[in-house]
Structure formats: structure tokens, C-alpha cells
Amino acid sequence: MALTKNDIIKLMDENQVKYIRLWFTDILGCLKGMSITRSEIEAVLDHGQGFDGSSIEGFVRIEESDLMAIPDLDTFTIIPWAVNEEKIACIFCDIQTPDGKPYEGDSRYILKKVIKELSRDGYTAYMGPEIEYFYFKSSAAPEILDKGGYFDYTVIDTPTVLRKKTVKALEAIGIPVECSHHEVAHSQHEIDLKYQNALKMADSAMIYRLVVKEIAASENYYASFMPKPIFGANGSGMHTHQSLFKNGRNAFFDSSDEYNLSQIARSYVAGLLKHVTEFCLVTNQWVNSYKRLVPGYEAPAYISWGRRNRSSLVRIPMYRVGREEATRVELRSPDPACNPYLAFAVMLASGYDGVKNNYSLAAPIEENIFDMDSTKLTGKKIKTLPNSLENAVKEFEKSKLMREVLGDHVFYQLIENKKVEWENYRIAVTQYEIDNYLPLL
Numbered sequence: 001m002a003l004t005k006n007d008i009i010k011l012m013d014e015n016q017v018k019y020i021r022l023w024f025t026d027i028l029g030c031l032k033g034m035s036i037t038r039s040e041i042e043a044v045l046d047h048g049q050g051f052d053g054s055s056i057e058g059f060v061r062i063e064e065s066d067l068m069a070i071p072d073l074d075t076f077t078i079i080p081w082a083v084n085e086e087k088i089a090c091i092f093c094d095i096q097t098p099d100g101k102p103y104e105g106d107s108r109y110i111l112k113k114v115i116k117e118l119s120r121d122g123y124t125a126y127m128g129p130e131i132e133y134f135y136f137k138s139s140a141a142p143e144i145l146d147k148g149g150y151f152d153y154t155v156i157d158t159p160t161v162l163r164k165k166t167v168k169a170l171e172a173i174g175i176p177v178e179c180s181h182h183e184v185a186h187s188q189h190e191i192d193l194k195y196q197n198a199l200k201m202a203d204s205a206m207i208y209r210l211v212v213k214e215i216a217a218s219e220n221y222y223a224s225f226m227p228k229p230i231f232g233a234n235g236s237g238m239h240t241h242q243s244l245f246k247n248g249r250n251a252f253f254d255s256s257d258e259y260n261l262s263q264i265a266r267s268y269v270a271g272l273l274k275h276v277t278e279f280c281l282v283t284n285q286w287v288n289s290y291k292r293l294v295p296g297y298e299a300p301a302y303i304s305w306g307r308r309n310r311s312s313l314v315r316i317p318m319y320r321v322g323r324e325e326a327t328r329v330e331l332r333s334p335d336p337a338c339n340p341y342l343a344f345a346v347m348l349a350s351g352y353d354g355v356k357n358n359y360s361l362a363a364p365i366e367e368n369i370f371d372m373d374s375t376k377l378t379g380k381k382i383k384t385l386p387n388s389l390e391n392a393v394k395e396f397e398k399s400k401l402m403r404e405v406l407g408d409h410v411f412y413q414l415i416e417n418k419k420v421e422w423e424n425y426r427i428a429v430t431q432y433e434i435d436n437y438l439p440l441l
Contacts, residue, residue, distance in 0.1 A: 003073045005045045012038060012089060015078050021090040022049055022069050023206070025107050026056050027410055028285065028417070029339025031206055034069075035088070045071055048096065053103075067103055069093035075203055080172045092203050104409045107341035108202070114345045114405065115198055118352060123244045123251065125348050128178075128195035128328070129205060131336045132236035133212055134229055135159045135187050139222045142229040144187035158221070163189050166215045173211075175204045185233040195241060195328075198344050205340040227284070227335040228291035235292030235299055238283075238336040241317070242347060243328040244268070244355075253327040259307060259316050259364075260327055266361040269314050269329050271354020272347065273303055273361075276313065276333065278399035279346035280385055281392040281418060282406075283334035287425045290388050292335060295370045300332045303383045304365040311369040313385070333385060342406065349405040390422045 012020070020041055023033040034051065036044055054065035075092040095106035102109045118125055135158075137143040146159045160182075167177050176194035183190045191212070193204055209225060216223035228235035244251045244264065252265035261269075284293065292299045295311075305314035315330045329351075334343055353359075362381075369382060386392040393415060396402055403411045 003076055005042070005073065008045065008073060008076050008091075009042065011076070011078065012041065015087060015089075017078060017087045017089045019086060019088045021088060022071065022093050023090055024069060024093045024095055025206065025339060025341065027105065027107060027339065027342070027413055029107070029206075029337075029342070031210060032056060033090075033093075045073070048093075050098075053095075053105075066098050068096045068098060068100075070096050077173050077207075081169065090207075092206075104407045105413070107339055107345075107410075108199075110406055110410060111199060111202055111341040111345040114348050114352075118244070118348065122246045123352075124246070125198040125344075126195045126243050126245065126328075127198045127201040127344055128193065128241035129201065129334075129336075129340070130190055130192050130237070130239040130241075131205065131208060131225075132183050132188060132190045132238070133336060134185070134224045134226070134236065135162060135189065135216060136222045136224060136229075139224070142224070144230075145221065146182075147186045148182045158219070159187060159189060162216055162219060162221065162223075163191065166212050167191060169211050169215060170208065173207065175207060183234070183236075185230065188234065188236065195243075198348060202340040202344050209336070225336040227286065227289045227337055229288075236336050237292070237299060237332060238334040238338065238343075239330055239332045240334050240343070240347060241328045241330045242351065244352075245325075250325050250327050252329070253324040255324075260324075261316065263358075264355055265327070265329065267354040267357075267359045268351035269305055269316075269354070270359035270361040271351045271357075272314055272329070272331055273305065274354065274359060275346075275350035275399070275401055276303060276331075277383075277386060277392075277395045278402050279350055279396070280333065281389075281396035281414065282346045282402075283331075283338050283343045284385075284392065285338055285389075285414075285418065286335075287389045287421060289335050289337065290386070290392070293333065293385050293387070301384055301387075302369045302377070303385065304369060305329075305361070306364040306366045308366060312365060316364075342410070346402060346405055349401065353401060388422075389418060389425070393418050393422065 018038055019035045021033050021035050023031060026032055048068040048070040050068055052065045053067040071091045071093050078089045094108055095103040097103055135145045146157050163180050167180050170177055178192040178194045180191040212223045252262055253260060254262035293301050295301050300313040304312045306312040307316045313333055317330060331347060386395055397415050
């Protein structure tokens with residue numbers, strides 16, 4: 001049942017909440033916001049909170065800086081643990097212009113537009129990200145806290161305790177967790193959220209990243225969602241499971257198909273594969289993202305799909321009898337440092353472009369692609385993802401679909417921002433160069 005203004009005020013008073021955080025994100029997916037007191041909340045719930053958007057990445061120019069944060073009442077959440085000995089709550093906001101129109105630079109609004117298009121055709125989109133991260137001793141250097149491996153559960157060490165506290169905290173604020181475990185690399189962990197509708201999951205992913213970091217910081221450690229923080233070790237991904245439902249049924253399921261995939265699902269996968277190089281800038285938006293997308297570390301570098309093949313970009317999890325609602329596709333390229341609103345928007349739009357245009361899906365690849373040489377890759381027509389941020393920008397700026405989905409404002413802001421990032425990286429003198437060239441040249 002939807003929350004009302006009176007419901008929220010009652011909950012705040014019953015729980016002695018002194019402050020409420022108004023949250024939104026910039027175009028890079030960084031959480032932004034402001035805190036207001038209990039005395040201000042009634043007016044803000046009625047009219048929103050004005051703020052200067054000129055210093056928010058990808059928002060407005062200085063001469064048009066006034067914006068309004070309008071609380072989405074259904075996202076109201078009480079944080080069950082005290083922050084500086086005060087009880088607080090949080091609520092996500094939609095951003096509007098002073099005349100009440102949705103602001104075109106609001107990531108949440110962009111995802112809502114895609115969801116609205118799907119709903120007009122009777123579809124509801126569900127997302128289930130597997131969000132990986134590392135625990136380090138501090139933010140100064142990637143010093144690991146454990147030497148565990150995939151699914152290790154031999155000792156209750158510090159990272160295991162941190163992960164369990166994080167799961168408990170997420171569930172306490174109403175974010176259901178499916179499972180948690182140690183990942184492949186030392187000090188690398190994963191907490192899987194139970195699938196939700198796309199907008200709720202994007203909100204949950206933002207809270208997830210905050211809670212992981214806050215729980216680690218409370219014990220004087222650092223949690224990082226950097227895609228590739230350690231050379232020679234697996235990077236962190238955000239494998240994203242996705243499905244479409246219609247009339248209460250999973251539109252991706254077809255019992256007569258070898259893979260239990262409907263034609264809608266097959267066309268959806270074909271859409272993902274067709275557009276993935278175009279949206280890579282959104283799902284993998286940092287220079288460091290492309291240090292992860294290389295063969296040999298379980299991250300997909302090749303554009304293909306399969307069922308049992310974990311070297312594929314898109315994997316179809318095995319169907320379990322009687323669980324047709326669990327039929328889904330898993331895109332393995334995104335990383336956890338993306339903006340989840342924009343990432344979910346471009347994935348859904350790309351897949352649904354395949355559905356609308358009835359794209360045909362090529363045969364699956366069930367061999368280990370990492371073992372193929374260039375001749376075999378060419379023979380099977382297996383292409384690769386962009387191998388750098390620079391090349392991702394080039395693919396993105398050619399994309400008509402990305403411009404349509406994101407709108408001109410975010411589309412061009414992302415291009416500008418990422419070209420600056422690439423240029424700053426390009427001209428930097430790295431430790432690699434010092435180590436290898438200074439003694440020689």
C-alpha cells in the first residue's frame with residue numbers, strides 16, 4: 001500500500017526520527033542529497049525542497065541552477081541504527097524544474113521513462129544484480145583483509161563479520177537479500193539482492209553501496225566498488241539478471257524451447273548483444289572499468305551468449321522445473337561502479353529494442369571463448385567489447401538509441417565528462433612508466 005504524507009509523519013514521530021535525508025544521484029551515479037529536520041518535513045513533502053544544481057555533475061549551468069527535489073513517498077525508509085546518536089530516515093527524490101516539469105538530467109526520471117514505455121505494452125521489468133566489492137584496510141592502498149577464495153567458509157574472519165552485518169542491515173531496512181558469499185579474489189565479496197522491479201532495484205542498489213561502505217567504515221575499514229583494484233586478480237562485476245513479466249506471467253519462459261526461452265526472450269538477448277558496445281560507456285563508465293574487461297579473469301570480453309558458458313557476455317541460467325518465474329537472462333559485463341538508474345535504463349531499452357523489432361538470435365557459444373585463437377573467433381564472428389574508455393566513448397556517441405533513451409542532456413554530458421576523464425588519464429605519468437622506462441631511458 002502506498003505511503004501518504006500522514007503515514008510518514010506518524011512513522012517519524014513513533015520512531016523519534018530527528019532528521020530525514022533527501023537523496024538523488026548525479027549522472028555518474030554518485031549519491032547526493034541534503035538533510036532536513038522533523039520541523040521542515042511537512043512542507044517538503046507537500047512542495048519539495050529547492051536546491052542549487054549548478055555544482056552537481058551533469059546537472060545544470062550556473063544561469064539555470066534552481067531545481068526542486070520532490071520526495072517519492074513510497075521510498076521512505078527509517079535507518080534502524082543511530083547515526084551520530086540520532087535516529088534518521090531517508091527518501092529518494094525525483095528532480096523537477098521550478099515550473100514542475102521533470103528535469104531531463106535526472107537519472108531516476110530516465111529509468112522511469114523506459115519503464116513507462118514497457119508498461120504501455122503491458123510489461124513489468126525485473127532486475128537482480130550480483131554486486132561484487134572488495135574490503136581493504138584503508139582507501140590509501142588496496143591492502144586485503146583475507147586470503148579466501150570462491151565460496152570459502154572455513155573461518156569467521158573480519159570480512160565475513162562485516163558482510164554478515166551488512167546483510168542484517170539491508171534486511172532491517174526492507175531490502176531482501178538472496179545470498180552472500182566470498183568471491184574469487186582475496187578480500188572480494190558479493191551480496192545478491194532478491195529481484196525487484198527495475199526502479200525499486202535501482203534505489204536498492206544505491207542504498208546497498210552506501211550500507212556496504214558505512215558498515216566497513218564503522219569498523220575502520222574501507223569497502224570499494226572499484227572495478228579492478230588489484231592487478232592480476234579478478235575484478236568486481238555487477239552481473240545483472242533481467243526478465244519481463246506480462247499479465248503476471250514470465251514473458252521470457254517457453255517450455256517448448258531447448259533453453260526454455262520464449263521468442264520475446266531471444267529477441268531481448270539479441271537486442272542486448274546488438275547494442276552492448278553502444279551502452280558500454282554507461283555500464284562500464286570509468287577508465288578502470290576496462291582493466292576488468294579482459295580475457296582470463298572471468299569478466300566477459302567477447303559478445304556472445306550461452307547457457308553453461310561463463311565466458312559468454314550473456315548467460316542463460318539453467319531452468320528449474322516448476323520455477324518458470326525464475327527464467328531470466330544474465331548480462332555479465334556491467335560493473336558495480338555504474339549509475340544503476342542509467343545502466344538499467346540502457347539495458348532494458350536495448351533488450352526491448354530487440355523485442356519491438358523482432359531481432360533474431362544467433363546460435364549460442366558453449367565453448368570456452370577464452371581458449372579460442374583469433375582465427376577461430378573470426379570464424380565464429382565473435383566480436384569484442386570496447387577495450388578502453390576512449391573506444392567506449394566512440395561507440396556511444398554514434399548510437400541513435402542511446403541518445404533517444406538518455407535524452408540529449410545526459411547523452412552529451414556523459415560524452416563530455418568521459419572525454420575529459422580519458423584525456424586526464426592519457427596524459428598522466430603512471431607508476432608503470434616510472435618502473436619500466438626511467439631506469440632504461
